[in-house]
Amino acid sequence: MASPALTSALRRVDAVFGGMTAPAEGCTYCYGEEHLALLAVPGAPLGDDLLGPFFHEVPSHFPDHPAVVRRLLPEVFARLAAGRVDGMGFMPTGLGRVAWQTWPAEQAAAIAGFLDTWWRETLADPAPRQGVNAVWELSVDFHQAVAPLLDVWAAAPRGGVEEQHLADFVERWIDDLLWDQVIGWSADESLLDELRVWLVGHAVDRLSGHPDPLLVRKVALLALGEEERDAAFAELVAPAGRGGPAAT
Template sequence: MNLEDTPARARLDRALDDLAVTFHGMTARADETQCTCHWGGADELALLKVPDLELAPDLLRRTWSAPDWSDHGAVLRRVLPQFARALVGGAEAVTTKAEVGQSFARGRWQQWPVRQRDVVEEFLHAWWAHSLTAPAPAIPVHDLLVLCAEASATLTPWLAAWEALDHPTADRHLAEAAAIWTRDLLDDELPWPTWHDEDPLRTELVTWLARHAPIRLRAHDTLLHRIRLAALPTPARWEDPHWPVPRLTPSPAPPAPDRRSGT
Protein backbone atom coordinates (compact mmCIF):
# COMPACT_ATOMS: atom_id res chain seq x y z
CA MET A 1 0.00 0.00 0.00
CA ASN A 2 1.21 3.53 -0.73
CA LEU A 3 2.19 5.03 2.62
CA GLU A 4 0.29 8.18 1.64
CA ASP A 5 -2.90 6.23 0.90
CA THR A 6 -4.46 6.91 4.30
CA PRO A 7 -7.67 8.49 5.55
CA ALA A 8 -5.66 11.46 6.86
CA ARG A 9 -4.09 12.02 3.44
CA ALA A 10 -7.48 11.70 1.75
CA ARG A 11 -8.88 14.32 4.10
CA LEU A 12 -5.99 16.65 3.31
CA ASP A 13 -6.46 16.16 -0.43
CA ARG A 14 -10.15 17.03 -0.09
CA ALA A 15 -9.25 20.15 1.86
CA LEU A 16 -6.82 21.24 -0.86
CA ASP A 17 -9.47 20.62 -3.51
CA ASP A 18 -11.98 22.67 -1.51
CA LEU A 19 -9.51 25.57 -1.35
CA ALA A 20 -9.13 25.45 -5.13
CA VAL A 21 -12.90 25.47 -5.66
CA THR A 22 -13.69 28.11 -3.04
CA PHE A 23 -11.01 30.58 -4.10
CA HIS A 24 -11.33 30.01 -7.83
CA GLY A 25 -11.45 33.32 -9.69
CA MET A 26 -10.08 35.41 -6.81
CA THR A 27 -7.78 38.35 -7.54
CA ALA A 28 -5.99 41.11 -5.72
CA ARG A 29 -7.84 44.42 -5.72
CA ALA A 30 -7.68 46.33 -8.99
CA ASP A 31 -6.11 49.30 -7.18
CA GLU A 32 -3.59 47.21 -5.19
CA THR A 33 -0.05 48.61 -5.34
CA GLN A 34 3.37 47.45 -4.25
CA CYS A 35 6.90 48.83 -4.04
CA THR A 36 8.73 48.20 -7.31
CA CYS A 37 12.11 48.63 -5.59
CA HIS A 38 11.63 45.96 -2.91
CA TRP A 39 8.84 43.65 -4.09
CA GLY A 40 8.76 43.45 -7.89
CA GLY A 41 7.72 45.11 -11.09
CA ALA A 42 4.41 46.25 -12.48
CA ASP A 43 4.17 43.20 -14.74
CA GLU A 44 4.36 40.91 -11.71
CA LEU A 45 1.78 42.94 -9.82
CA ALA A 46 -0.54 42.68 -12.81
CA LEU A 47 -0.40 38.87 -12.54
CA LEU A 48 -2.08 39.06 -9.13
CA LYS A 49 -5.04 40.76 -10.77
CA VAL A 50 -5.51 37.85 -13.18
CA PRO A 51 -7.45 34.95 -11.59
CA ASP A 52 -6.09 31.41 -11.28
CA LEU A 53 -2.80 32.05 -13.08
CA GLU A 54 0.00 29.95 -11.58
CA LEU A 55 2.81 32.09 -10.19
CA ALA A 56 6.51 31.34 -10.33
CA PRO A 57 7.74 30.04 -6.94
CA ASP A 58 9.80 33.17 -6.20
CA LEU A 59 6.87 35.46 -7.01
CA LEU A 60 4.55 33.33 -4.88
CA ARG A 61 6.88 33.63 -1.92
CA ARG A 62 7.35 37.38 -2.32
CA THR A 63 3.59 37.76 -2.55
CA TRP A 64 2.46 35.92 0.57
CA SER A 65 5.38 37.20 2.66
CA ALA A 66 5.08 40.90 1.79
CA PRO A 67 3.87 42.70 4.93
CA ASP A 68 2.47 45.85 3.36
CA TRP A 69 -0.38 45.04 0.99
CA SER A 70 -3.29 47.44 1.35
CA ASP A 71 -5.60 44.38 1.33
CA HIS A 72 -3.55 41.39 2.41
CA GLY A 73 -6.69 39.26 2.67
CA ALA A 74 -7.51 39.70 -1.03
CA VAL A 75 -3.93 38.92 -2.03
CA LEU A 76 -3.88 35.83 0.18
CA ARG A 77 -7.16 34.58 -1.28
CA ARG A 78 -5.70 35.05 -4.77
CA VAL A 79 -2.68 32.80 -4.08
CA LEU A 80 -4.09 30.47 -1.43
CA PRO A 81 -4.77 27.33 -3.52
CA GLN A 82 -1.25 27.36 -4.96
CA PHE A 83 0.28 28.49 -1.67
CA ALA A 84 -1.39 25.67 0.29
CA ARG A 85 -0.20 23.01 -2.14
CA ALA A 86 3.32 24.44 -2.03
CA LEU A 87 3.30 24.31 1.77
CA VAL A 88 2.04 20.73 1.92
CA GLY A 89 4.56 19.65 -0.71
CA GLY A 90 7.46 21.15 1.22
CA ALA A 91 8.27 23.90 -1.26
CA GLU A 92 8.35 26.40 1.61
CA ALA A 93 10.19 24.07 4.00
CA VAL A 94 13.04 26.50 4.58
CA THR A 95 10.73 29.36 5.50
CA THR A 96 10.30 30.48 9.10
CA LYS A 97 7.00 28.86 10.05
CA ALA A 98 5.97 31.75 12.27
CA GLU A 99 6.22 33.96 9.18
CA VAL A 100 3.84 31.69 7.23
CA GLY A 101 1.32 31.65 10.06
CA GLN A 102 1.58 35.40 10.43
CA SER A 103 0.75 35.80 6.74
CA PHE A 104 -2.52 33.96 7.41
CA ALA A 105 -3.10 36.18 10.44
CA ARG A 106 -2.47 39.36 8.43
CA GLY A 107 -5.11 38.18 5.99
CA ARG A 108 -7.64 37.99 8.88
CA TRP A 109 -9.02 34.78 7.43
CA GLN A 110 -11.17 34.16 10.51
CA GLN A 111 -13.22 37.22 9.52
CA TRP A 112 -13.81 36.07 5.94
CA PRO A 113 -17.25 34.89 4.76
CA VAL A 114 -18.30 31.65 6.44
CA ARG A 115 -17.57 29.32 3.52
CA GLN A 116 -14.10 30.77 2.98
CA ARG A 117 -13.30 30.71 6.69
CA ASP A 118 -14.46 27.12 7.05
CA VAL A 119 -12.35 25.75 4.20
CA VAL A 120 -9.21 27.47 5.50
CA GLU A 121 -9.85 26.10 8.98
CA GLU A 122 -10.42 22.60 7.60
CA PHE A 123 -7.25 22.81 5.55
CA LEU A 124 -5.17 23.67 8.63
CA HIS A 125 -6.77 20.92 10.71
CA ALA A 126 -6.47 18.32 7.94
CA TRP A 127 -2.83 19.21 7.37
CA TRP A 128 -2.16 19.01 11.11
CA ALA A 129 -3.89 15.62 11.47
CA HIS A 130 -2.00 14.21 8.51
CA SER A 131 1.39 15.46 9.71
CA LEU A 132 0.96 14.02 13.22
CA THR A 133 1.02 10.46 11.86
CA ALA A 134 3.24 10.99 8.82
CA PRO A 135 6.68 9.41 9.42
CA ALA A 136 8.51 12.26 7.66
CA PRO A 137 6.19 15.23 7.06
CA ALA A 138 7.45 17.89 4.68
CA ILE A 139 7.29 20.40 7.53
CA PRO A 140 8.28 18.96 10.94
CA VAL A 141 5.40 18.79 13.39
CA HIS A 142 6.99 21.22 15.84
CA ASP A 143 7.26 23.78 13.04
CA LEU A 144 3.74 23.14 11.80
CA LEU A 145 2.39 23.79 15.30
CA VAL A 146 4.04 27.21 15.18
CA LEU A 147 2.41 27.90 11.80
CA CYS A 148 -1.04 26.84 13.00
CA ALA A 149 -0.77 28.70 16.31
CA GLU A 150 0.32 31.92 14.63
CA ALA A 151 -2.37 31.60 11.95
CA SER A 152 -5.17 30.99 14.48
CA ALA A 153 -3.86 32.90 17.55
CA THR A 154 -4.30 29.81 19.73
CA LEU A 155 -2.57 26.57 20.69
CA THR A 156 -5.61 24.89 22.19
CA PRO A 157 -7.17 22.94 19.27
CA TRP A 158 -3.81 21.79 17.92
CA LEU A 159 -2.60 20.48 21.27
CA ALA A 160 -5.98 18.85 21.92
CA ALA A 161 -5.80 16.96 18.62
CA TRP A 162 -2.29 15.79 19.42
CA GLU A 163 -3.28 14.64 22.90
CA ALA A 164 -6.28 12.70 21.58
CA LEU A 165 -4.14 10.80 19.08
CA ASP A 166 -2.77 7.50 20.39
CA HIS A 167 -0.18 6.74 17.73
CA PRO A 168 3.55 5.88 18.00
CA THR A 169 4.52 8.29 15.22
CA ALA A 170 2.70 11.15 16.96
CA ASP A 171 4.60 10.24 20.14
CA ARG A 172 7.91 10.31 18.27
CA HIS A 173 7.07 13.74 16.93
CA LEU A 174 6.25 14.79 20.50
CA ALA A 175 9.66 13.69 21.77
CA GLU A 176 11.41 15.57 18.97
CA ALA A 177 9.35 18.70 19.58
CA ALA A 178 9.79 18.65 23.35
CA ALA A 179 13.56 18.31 23.02
CA ILE A 180 13.59 21.50 20.93
CA TRP A 181 11.04 23.45 22.94
CA THR A 182 12.54 22.84 26.38
CA ARG A 183 15.71 24.72 25.41
CA ASP A 184 13.66 27.93 25.53
CA LEU A 185 10.97 26.91 28.00
CA LEU A 186 13.62 26.36 30.66
CA ASP A 187 14.45 30.06 30.26
CA ASP A 188 10.76 31.02 30.43
CA GLU A 189 10.68 31.90 26.75
CA LEU A 190 8.27 30.82 24.03
CA PRO A 191 10.22 28.75 21.47
CA TRP A 192 9.23 30.93 18.51
CA PRO A 193 8.64 34.62 17.73
CA THR A 194 4.97 35.44 17.97
CA TRP A 195 2.55 38.18 17.00
CA HIS A 196 0.33 37.24 19.92
CA ASP A 197 0.58 37.51 23.70
CA GLU A 198 3.60 35.35 24.49
CA ASP A 199 2.99 34.53 28.17
CA PRO A 200 -0.37 32.70 27.76
CA LEU A 201 1.01 30.67 24.84
CA ARG A 202 4.14 29.70 26.74
CA THR A 203 2.16 28.82 29.86
CA GLU A 204 -0.28 26.68 27.89
CA LEU A 205 2.50 24.86 26.06
CA VAL A 206 4.57 24.04 29.13
CA THR A 207 1.49 23.05 31.15
CA TRP A 208 0.31 20.77 28.36
CA LEU A 209 3.74 19.15 28.06
CA ALA A 210 3.97 18.58 31.81
CA ARG A 211 0.54 16.93 31.84
CA HIS A 212 0.69 14.99 28.60
CA ALA A 213 4.31 14.02 27.97
CA PRO A 214 4.79 11.65 30.94
CA ILE A 215 2.03 9.43 29.56
CA ARG A 216 3.59 9.22 26.08
CA LEU A 217 7.33 9.55 26.70
CA ARG A 218 8.02 7.09 29.50
CA ALA A 219 11.30 5.95 27.92
CA HIS A 220 12.71 9.49 27.79
CA ASP A 221 13.81 10.09 31.38
CA THR A 222 16.12 13.04 30.73
CA LEU A 223 13.57 14.75 28.53
CA LEU A 224 10.84 14.27 31.13
CA HIS A 225 13.06 15.87 33.76
CA ARG A 226 13.53 18.87 31.48
CA ILE A 227 9.78 19.17 30.93
CA ARG A 228 9.04 18.90 34.64
CA LEU A 229 11.63 21.55 35.46
CA ALA A 230 10.31 23.89 32.79
CA ALA A 231 6.87 23.67 34.42
CA LEU A 232 8.24 24.65 37.84
CA PRO A 233 8.27 28.30 38.87
CA THR A 234 11.54 29.94 39.72
CA PRO A 235 13.35 29.72 42.11
CA ALA A 236 11.92 26.24 42.78
CA ARG A 237 13.26 25.18 39.38
CA TRP A 238 16.82 26.12 40.34
CA GLU A 239 16.52 24.50 43.76
CA ASP A 240 15.36 21.17 42.32
CA PRO A 241 17.87 18.29 42.72
CA HIS A 242 17.80 17.74 38.94
CA TRP A 243 19.03 21.27 38.23
CA PRO A 244 21.22 22.09 36.36
CA VAL A 245 19.33 20.20 33.73
CA PRO A 246 21.33 17.51 31.90
CA ARG A 247 22.03 17.86 28.24
CA LEU A 248 20.12 15.64 25.88
CA THR A 249 22.32 13.06 24.18
CA PRO A 250 21.88 13.11 20.40
CA SER A 251 21.09 9.86 18.68
CA PRO A 252 24.21 8.17 17.27
CA ALA A 253 24.78 8.60 13.55
CA PRO A 254 24.32 5.47 11.42
CA PRO A 255 27.55 3.69 10.49
CA ALA A 256 29.18 4.73 7.23
CA PRO A 257 28.71 2.26 4.40
CA ASP A 258 31.55 -0.17 3.77
CA ARG A 259 32.48 0.69 0.20
CA ARG A 260 34.82 -2.28 -0.04
CA SER A 261 31.96 -4.73 0.43
CA GLY A 262 29.57 -2.75 -1.73
CA THR A 263 27.08 -2.25 1.19
Protein backbone atom coordinates in the same frame (compact mmCIF):
# COMPACT_ATOMS: atom_id res chain seq x y z
CA MET B 1 1.74 13.12 -3.62
CA ALA B 2 -1.04 14.45 -1.39
CA SER B 3 -3.32 11.93 0.32
CA PRO B 4 -7.01 11.70 -0.63
CA ALA B 5 -7.97 13.64 2.51
CA LEU B 6 -5.48 16.41 1.85
CA THR B 7 -6.43 16.50 -1.83
CA SER B 8 -10.07 16.92 -0.82
CA ALA B 9 -9.13 19.75 1.54
CA LEU B 10 -7.15 21.42 -1.25
CA ARG B 11 -10.09 21.14 -3.63
CA ARG B 12 -12.29 22.85 -1.09
CA VAL B 13 -9.76 25.67 -0.72
CA ASP B 14 -9.54 26.01 -4.49
CA ALA B 15 -13.34 26.03 -4.84
CA VAL B 16 -13.62 28.84 -2.29
CA PHE B 17 -10.58 30.95 -3.13
CA GLY B 18 -9.53 29.84 -6.62
CA GLY B 19 -11.24 32.61 -8.55
CA MET B 20 -10.38 35.43 -6.20
CA THR B 21 -8.26 38.41 -7.13
CA ALA B 22 -6.66 41.34 -5.36
CA PRO B 23 -6.10 44.91 -6.54
CA ALA B 24 -3.12 45.19 -8.88
CA GLU B 25 -1.56 47.67 -6.51
CA GLY B 26 1.19 47.62 -3.97
CA CYS B 27 4.67 48.82 -3.15
CA THR B 28 6.31 49.57 -6.47
CA TYR B 29 9.63 50.01 -4.71
CA CYS B 30 9.62 46.27 -3.90
CA TYR B 31 7.65 44.93 -6.87
CA GLY B 32 7.28 45.77 -10.52
CA GLU B 33 3.89 46.79 -11.82
CA GLU B 34 3.88 43.67 -14.01
CA HIS B 35 4.22 41.55 -10.85
CA LEU B 36 1.45 43.34 -9.00
CA ALA B 37 -0.76 43.01 -12.08
CA LEU B 38 -0.75 39.21 -11.61
CA LEU B 39 -2.73 39.64 -8.40
CA ALA B 40 -5.70 40.76 -10.47
CA VAL B 41 -5.56 37.70 -12.75
CA PRO B 42 -7.56 34.78 -11.30
CA GLY B 43 -5.44 31.68 -10.86
CA ALA B 44 -2.33 33.05 -12.56
CA PRO B 45 0.62 31.13 -11.03
CA LEU B 46 3.00 33.35 -9.10
CA GLY B 47 5.83 30.83 -8.76
CA ASP B 48 8.86 30.83 -6.53
CA ASP B 49 9.91 34.41 -7.15
CA LEU B 50 6.65 36.03 -6.04
CA LEU B 51 4.60 33.62 -3.94
CA GLY B 52 6.82 33.65 -0.86
CA PRO B 53 7.58 37.38 -0.90
CA PHE B 54 3.89 38.26 -1.37
CA PHE B 55 2.82 35.82 1.35
CA HIS B 56 5.25 37.20 3.93
CA GLU B 57 5.04 40.86 2.97
CA VAL B 58 4.08 43.41 5.61
CA PRO B 59 0.40 44.39 5.24
CA SER B 60 1.20 48.05 4.58
CA HIS B 61 2.65 47.11 1.18
CA PHE B 62 -0.82 46.39 -0.23
CA PRO B 63 -4.01 48.51 -0.19
CA ASP B 64 -6.04 45.36 0.58
CA HIS B 65 -3.81 42.87 2.34
CA PRO B 66 -6.57 40.33 3.20
CA ALA B 67 -7.52 40.21 -0.49
CA VAL B 68 -3.91 39.41 -1.38
CA VAL B 69 -3.82 36.55 1.15
CA ARG B 70 -7.07 35.14 -0.22
CA ARG B 71 -5.65 35.33 -3.73
CA LEU B 72 -2.52 33.41 -2.69
CA LEU B 73 -4.04 30.64 -0.59
CA PRO B 74 -4.67 27.96 -3.26
CA GLU B 75 -1.08 28.13 -4.48
CA VAL B 76 0.37 28.38 -0.96
CA PHE B 77 -1.58 25.40 0.35
CA ALA B 78 -0.86 23.32 -2.75
CA ARG B 79 2.83 23.92 -2.16
CA LEU B 80 2.58 22.89 1.49
CA ALA B 81 0.57 19.78 0.64
CA ALA B 82 3.31 18.79 -1.81
CA GLY B 83 5.85 18.95 1.01
CA ARG B 84 7.48 22.20 -0.04
CA VAL B 85 8.14 24.78 2.62
CA ASP B 86 10.85 26.54 0.64
CA GLY B 87 9.92 30.19 0.66
CA MET B 88 7.07 29.48 3.09
CA GLY B 89 8.85 28.33 6.22
CA PHE B 90 9.56 31.55 8.02
CA MET B 91 7.44 33.87 10.12
CA PRO B 92 5.36 35.92 10.23
CA THR B 93 3.10 34.89 7.37
CA GLY B 94 0.28 36.76 5.72
CA LEU B 95 -2.26 34.20 6.90
CA GLY B 96 -1.26 34.80 10.50
CA ARG B 97 -1.88 38.54 10.13
CA VAL B 98 -5.40 38.66 8.73
CA ALA B 99 -7.64 37.14 11.45
CA TRP B 100 -9.04 34.67 8.92
CA GLN B 101 -11.19 33.07 11.62
CA THR B 102 -13.45 36.13 11.34
CA TRP B 103 -13.88 35.79 7.56
CA PRO B 104 -17.14 34.43 6.08
CA ALA B 105 -17.89 30.95 7.42
CA GLU B 106 -17.22 29.15 4.13
CA GLN B 107 -13.78 30.73 3.83
CA ALA B 108 -12.80 30.14 7.46
CA ALA B 109 -13.99 26.52 7.29
CA ALA B 110 -11.96 25.80 4.14
CA ILE B 111 -8.79 27.15 5.76
CA ALA B 112 -9.40 25.35 9.05
CA GLY B 113 -10.14 22.12 7.21
CA PHE B 114 -6.88 22.19 5.30
CA LEU B 115 -4.79 23.11 8.33
CA ASP B 116 -6.40 20.41 10.47
CA THR B 117 -5.88 17.71 7.83
CA TRP B 118 -2.29 18.82 7.17
CA TRP B 119 -1.45 18.64 10.89
CA ARG B 120 -3.19 15.30 11.49
CA GLU B 121 -1.44 13.68 8.56
CA THR B 122 1.91 15.09 9.63
CA LEU B 123 1.53 13.52 13.07
CA ALA B 124 0.37 10.19 11.63
CA ASP B 125 3.36 9.93 9.26
CA PRO B 126 6.41 8.20 10.79
CA ALA B 127 8.72 10.36 8.67
CA PRO B 128 6.85 13.45 7.44
CA ARG B 129 8.64 15.15 4.59
CA GLN B 130 8.45 18.58 6.15
CA GLY B 131 9.05 17.47 9.73
CA VAL B 132 6.75 17.96 12.69
CA ASN B 133 8.60 21.02 13.95
CA ALA B 134 8.34 22.84 10.62
CA VAL B 135 4.62 22.14 10.34
CA TRP B 136 4.11 23.09 14.00
CA GLU B 137 5.86 26.44 13.61
CA LEU B 138 3.93 27.40 10.48
CA SER B 139 0.64 26.14 11.90
CA VAL B 140 1.03 28.15 15.11
CA ASP B 141 1.61 31.24 13.03
CA PHE B 142 -1.34 30.47 10.74
CA HIS B 143 -3.71 29.88 13.67
CA GLN B 144 -2.14 32.39 16.06
CA ALA B 145 -3.00 29.69 18.57
CA VAL B 146 -1.72 26.38 19.86
CA ALA B 147 -4.99 24.79 21.02
CA PRO B 148 -6.06 23.45 17.57
CA LEU B 149 -2.77 21.58 17.33
CA LEU B 150 -2.62 20.36 20.90
CA ASP B 151 -6.20 19.08 20.79
CA VAL B 152 -5.23 16.73 17.94
CA TRP B 153 -2.22 15.46 19.88
CA ALA B 154 -4.30 14.95 23.03
CA ALA B 155 -6.81 12.81 21.14
CA ALA B 156 -4.17 10.66 19.43
CA PRO B 157 -3.98 6.99 20.50
CA ARG B 158 -1.43 6.04 23.11
CA GLY B 159 1.74 4.36 21.90
CA GLY B 160 1.35 5.41 18.28
CA VAL B 161 3.41 7.43 15.85
CA GLU B 162 1.95 10.64 17.27
CA GLU B 163 3.46 9.82 20.65
CA GLN B 164 6.92 9.37 19.16
CA HIS B 165 6.57 12.74 17.47
CA LEU B 166 5.56 14.21 20.83
CA ALA B 167 8.72 12.83 22.41
CA ASP B 168 10.85 14.31 19.62
CA PHE B 169 8.99 17.61 19.93
CA VAL B 170 9.58 17.78 23.68
CA GLU B 171 13.25 16.91 23.25
CA ARG B 172 13.57 19.74 20.72
CA TRP B 173 11.79 22.44 22.72
CA ILE B 174 12.03 21.59 26.41
CA ASP B 175 15.19 23.56 27.15
CA ASP B 176 13.94 26.57 25.20
CA LEU B 177 10.67 26.45 27.13
CA LEU B 178 12.45 26.10 30.46
CA TRP B 179 14.72 29.05 29.79
CA ASP B 180 12.21 31.27 27.95
CA GLN B 181 14.29 31.17 24.77
CA VAL B 182 11.57 30.28 22.27
CA ILE B 183 11.70 32.57 19.26
CA GLY B 184 10.28 32.52 15.75
CA TRP B 185 6.95 30.75 16.00
CA SER B 186 5.60 32.58 19.00
CA ALA B 187 6.31 35.98 20.41
CA ASP B 188 3.07 35.66 22.40
CA GLU B 189 3.94 34.59 25.93
CA SER B 190 0.36 33.49 26.55
CA LEU B 191 0.76 30.80 23.86
CA LEU B 192 3.97 29.59 25.44
CA ASP B 193 2.27 29.45 28.83
CA GLU B 194 -0.59 27.47 27.29
CA LEU B 195 1.89 25.02 25.77
CA ARG B 196 3.70 24.63 29.09
CA VAL B 197 0.45 23.87 30.93
CA TRP B 198 -0.55 21.36 28.25
CA LEU B 199 2.81 19.57 28.35
CA VAL B 200 2.63 19.24 32.12
CA GLY B 201 -0.89 17.83 31.86
CA HIS B 202 -0.27 15.46 28.96
CA ALA B 203 3.39 14.83 28.18
CA VAL B 204 4.48 13.84 31.69
CA ASP B 205 2.23 10.79 31.56
CA ARG B 206 2.66 9.97 27.88
CA LEU B 207 6.46 10.08 28.02
CA SER B 208 6.85 8.20 31.28
CA GLY B 209 8.73 5.39 29.51
CA HIS B 210 11.16 7.66 27.66
CA PRO B 211 14.77 6.39 27.73
CA ASP B 212 16.03 9.73 29.06
CA PRO B 213 14.81 9.81 32.68
CA LEU B 214 15.47 13.53 32.93
CA LEU B 215 13.14 14.47 30.08
CA VAL B 216 9.88 13.87 31.92
CA ARG B 217 11.24 15.51 35.06
CA LYS B 218 12.18 18.57 33.02
CA VAL B 219 8.65 18.75 31.64
CA ALA B 220 7.27 18.66 35.19
CA LEU B 221 9.36 21.75 35.98
CA LEU B 222 7.29 23.76 33.52
CA ALA B 223 4.57 23.91 36.18
CA LEU B 224 6.80 26.12 38.33
CA GLY B 225 7.38 29.85 38.18
CA GLU B 226 10.62 31.10 36.69
CA GLU B 227 12.62 31.44 39.90
CA GLU B 228 11.37 28.15 41.34
CA ARG B 229 12.05 26.49 38.02
CA ASP B 230 15.66 27.66 37.96
CA ALA B 231 16.32 26.36 41.46
CA ALA B 232 14.56 23.06 40.83
CA PHE B 233 16.44 22.58 37.55
CA ALA B 234 19.78 23.14 39.26
CA GLU B 235 18.86 20.55 41.88
CA LEU B 236 17.61 18.13 39.23
CA VAL B 237 20.74 18.13 37.10
CA ALA B 238 23.35 18.46 39.86
CA PRO B 239 23.72 14.71 40.48
CA ALA B 240 24.09 14.07 36.75
CA GLY B 241 26.55 16.89 36.26
CA ARG B 242 24.29 18.61 33.76
CA GLY B 243 23.24 22.22 33.64
CA GLY B 244 21.30 24.81 31.83
CA PRO B 245 22.75 27.67 29.81
CA ALA B 246 26.09 28.95 31.02
CA ALA B 247 25.85 31.87 33.40
CA THR B 248 26.71 35.25 32.00
